[in-house]
Amino acid sequence: MGEEIIxxxxxIQARITAACVQSGREIADVQLLLATKTVNAERIKxxxxxxYPLIAENKVQEIKQKWDTLEHVPHQSHFIGHLQTNxxxxxxRYNVSCIQSVDRLDLAQKxxxxxxxxxxxxxxxxxxxxxxxxxxxxxxxxxxxxxIKEVMLLPTxxxxxxxxxxxxxxxxxxxxxCFKRLKELQQSIEALQLPRVQMKELSxxxxxxxxxxxxxxxxxxxxxxxxxxxxxxxxxxxxxxNTYSTR
Numbered sequence: 001m002g003e004e005i006i007x008x009x010x011x012i013q014a015r016i017t018a019a020c021v022q023s024g025r026e027i028a029d030v031q032l033l034l035a036t037k038t039v040n041a042e043r044i045k046x047x048x049x050x051x052y053p054l055i056a057e058n059k060v061q062e063i064k065q066k067w068d069t070l071e072h073v074p075h076q077s078h079f080i081g082h083l084q085t086n087x088x089x090x091x092x093r094y095n096v097s098c099i100q101s102v103d104r105l106d107l108a109q110k111x112x113x114x115x116x117x118x119x120x121x122x123x124x125x126x127x128x129x130x131x132x133x134x135x136x137x138x139x140x141x142x143x144x145x146x147x148i149k150e151v152m153l154l155p156t157x158x159x160x161x162x163x164x165x166x167x168x169x170x171x172x173x174x175x176x177x178c179f180k181r182l183k184e185l186q187q188s189i190e191a192l193q194l195p196r197v198q199m200k201e202l203s204x205x206x207x208x209x210x211x212x213x214x215x216x217x218x219x220x221x222x223x224x225x226x227x228x229x230x231x232x233x234x235x236x237x238x239x240x241x242n243t244y245s246t247r
Contacts, residue, residue, distance in 0.1 A: 002046045008227045009052055012207065016221060019214040030214055033078065033203070035224030037062060041069035043228055048075045056080045056100070056222065060087045063094045071095075080163070080203075080222065082137045085110045098123040100163040100203050103139045108151045115156035123158045125203055126151070128185065130178040131167040138164065141185055148189060152196050161201030161219070162186055166209055175209050179216035186217070 013032060020027045036044050037058040044055060044066065053074060057063045058081030078098045079091060088110055091099070102108055102124045115122055126148055129138030139147050144162070151157055162185060166178040182204055190199045205213025207226035214221070 004229075005043060005046050005227060006050050009047060009050065012210075012221075012223050012226060015210060016214065019211040022211070023215045025214065029219060031220050033080075033220050033222045034227060035080065035206075035222045036066075036228070037081075037224065039224070039228045041066035044070060045073055047227065048073050054078070054220075058082075060090045060094075063091065063096070067094050083107060088114050092118060092120065092122075096122075098125065098160065100125040101127045101137065102151065102157075103127040103129075103137055103147075105147060105150050108147075108154055108157060112154035112156045121156045121158060123160050124151075125161050125163040125201060126159065127163045128182055130164045130181040133167070136165055141181055144185055145189060145192075148194065148197060152194055159197045161199050161203065163201075163203035163220075166204060166206075166213065168208070172209075172212060176212050176216060179204050179209075179213050179218065183217040 009032070016030055016032060017027050020030055031054055032052060034044070034047055034052055034055045035058070036055050048055065048070070054076050056078040063077070063079075077094070077096050078100055079096050080100045083091065083099060083101055085107055092114060099111070099122060102111070103126065111122060126144060127138040128141055128144050129136050130141060132140070148159060152159060162182055164178060164182045166175050169175055182202055186199045186202055189197065201219050202217050203220035203222065205218045205221045207223045210218070210221045210223070
């Protein structure tokens, strides 16, 4: 079990390295994030202990279930799922260092309220729906700047960049267009030099499209099943929408 996970990670890392070389980018500028939904804690622990400490969950319930096993294993935990406001109190209990899926003002405001109450701050990414699919979460690209200008006023939230789910398609031009849109948005926001807004991170790309994402500027690649194997249930079981997956 452990050998297979390690070998799969090596294969994905080799692809990331090759894509960076092909694109003229520094390998150190692209992180591999392990998308661990449905993966049991012992399997996650194997990956962490072999040098891949950046993990992410899609559901608060799964963070809770795995906490006792992973609490004392040094790692960094992100949240990449659709976050309901009634789960904010729960997510802040489990040492999540970044919420990548902030896509609406009411979520940001309620996060800020709870973080203020607890005396904490949180790194966040703004999730953008670059594919214009109704089935996906994320702020439309044309509304992202307005959202960022509101969120940057909330003192507990540190905007670090943007996240998107690319179109899951064999049409590479359409997939590339999603990532280009996010990169263009990043550059236009950077040019404004907004206070308390960083655009360092672009979280985009999975196993099926990581080369395209890296060519277009991704700094975080999210990979799940290509490392840990097929899940027990289809993505539609875990998501409110069928097409929103993290492979």
